[in-house]
Amino acid sequence: MKILVTGGAGFIGSAVVRHIISNTQDAVVNVDKLTYAGNLESLAEIENNKRYAxxxxxxxxxxxxxxxxAEHQPDAVMHLAAESHVDRSITGPAAFVETNIVGTYVLLEAARKYWSELSADKKAAFRFHHISTDEVYGDLPHPDEVAIGSELPLFTETTAYEPSSPYSASKASSDHLVRAWLRTYGLPTIVTNCSNNYGPYHFPEKLIPLVILNALDGKPLPIYGKGDQIRDWLYVEDHARALYAVVTQGKKGETYNIGGHNEKKNLDVVHTICDLLDEIMPKEGSYRDQITYVTDRPGHDRRYAIDAEKISRDLGWKPEETFESGIRKTVEWYLGNTSWVENVKSGAYKTWIEQNYQERK
Structure with a gap:
């Protein structure tokens, strides 16, 4: 197969590209605008592969x-390109509407016109895989809101949409567009909704890399509210395996929820990182001493949790990493890849892009 991956220089997208090139015989066309969160250094290990463009x-x-x-003639699309930071969506929602809604529409139309001209066999095999988020569902009851011993609900593929932020609302809109292009035009689409990802090459505005890097720099570790918000954490390489399984084995028109089976309070995540750093990079006192509490953000969802039974049952996927094993790998990766971190923080990788790519055009 030749797979067109949008947003392939981003955190999850680059994991998908690395997985496909390193573990399959498929080819990848990576389409990325290279905004602040897109980083081609995350693909350095595969950039010279003949199956990568x-x-x-x-x-x-x-x-x-x-x-x-027209030029690349892909057999499938994996659409990951998106603005994805909730805080940024609150202060600047226009970019989220433009990229996540309008951009998805433009891509759907390009894919539909291309698909409509394929041969019958290629048309039947083509897939448009839209990668979305569990945040479109809103939030779930928190343990402190239900009776002790009561079973807590999970997001399923049929959970009603109730987005809380401009980010999640824009992703919900794009999900609806993708399903409408299936229903109206017959474009063979698939949607996946994932829980919070973490792992190597994560841009340091998100919770886990921010805490790791702030801790090492001796800076405050900011916690929203009481830190009791619960997220289901999914190691990014597990997610990449799941996404490849969906685009190659998933049934058109289906939705698959992808989760890590790792519900953790934000404060517990930060404590775990601090304790790992105390073990691996000990200093005077504990890294926990750097924790600070800040005013909660508007509309902050309290709990997300994915029921990933469908993808496990239908496609045989299960996460390989526990949170404990994945977070250790993540901390060790950041400690061992300081040049990547410094290039991202300084913007030096933009110069690297110009030197390595602009001259090839």
Whole structure:
């Protein structure tokens, strides 16, 4: 197969690209605008592979998308390109509407026109896989809101949408567009909704890398509210395996929830990171001493948790990492890849992009 991956220089996208090139015989066309969170250094290990191609392009650019489909002739699309930071969506929602909604529309139209001209066999085999988030479902009852011993509900593929932030609302809108293009035009689409990802190459604005790097720099470790918000944590390489299983084995029109079976309070996540750093990089006092509590953000969902039974039953996928094994790997990766971290923090990787890619055009 040749798979067109949008957002392939981002955190999850780069994990998907590395997985496909390193573990399969498929080819990848990586389409990425290279915004602040896109980093081609995350793909350095596979960039010279003959089965890998990179296109710097905006999914909102209809002409560019038409050209890329025509030139590369993909067998499937894995659409990961998105604005994805909740705090940024609260202060600047326009970019989320533009990329997540308008960009998805433009990509769907480019894919539909390309797909409509394929041979019958290729048309039947084609897949448009849209990667979304569990945040479209809103939030779930928190343990302190239900009777002791009561079973806590999980998000399933049929949970009603109730997004809370501009980010999750824009992703919910894009999910609806994808399903409408299946229903109206017959485009063979699949949707996946995942829980919080973590792991190597994560841009340091998100909780886990932010805590690791702030801890090492001696900076405060900010915790929203009481830190009792619960998330289901999914190791990014487990997610990449799941996404590949969906695009190659998933049934068109289906939705698959992907979760790590690791519900943790944010404060417990931060404590775990601090304790690992106390063990691996000990200093005077504990890294826990750097924890500070800040005012909670507006509309902050209290609990997310995924029921991943369907993908396990239908496609045979299960996460390989526990939270304990995955978070240790993550902390050790950041400790062992300080040059990547410093390049991201300084913006030096932008120069690296120019030196390595602009001259090839």
């Amino acid at each position: 990179f296109e710097q392009a905006d999914i909102c650019d209809a002409d560019a998308m038409a050209r890329i489909f």
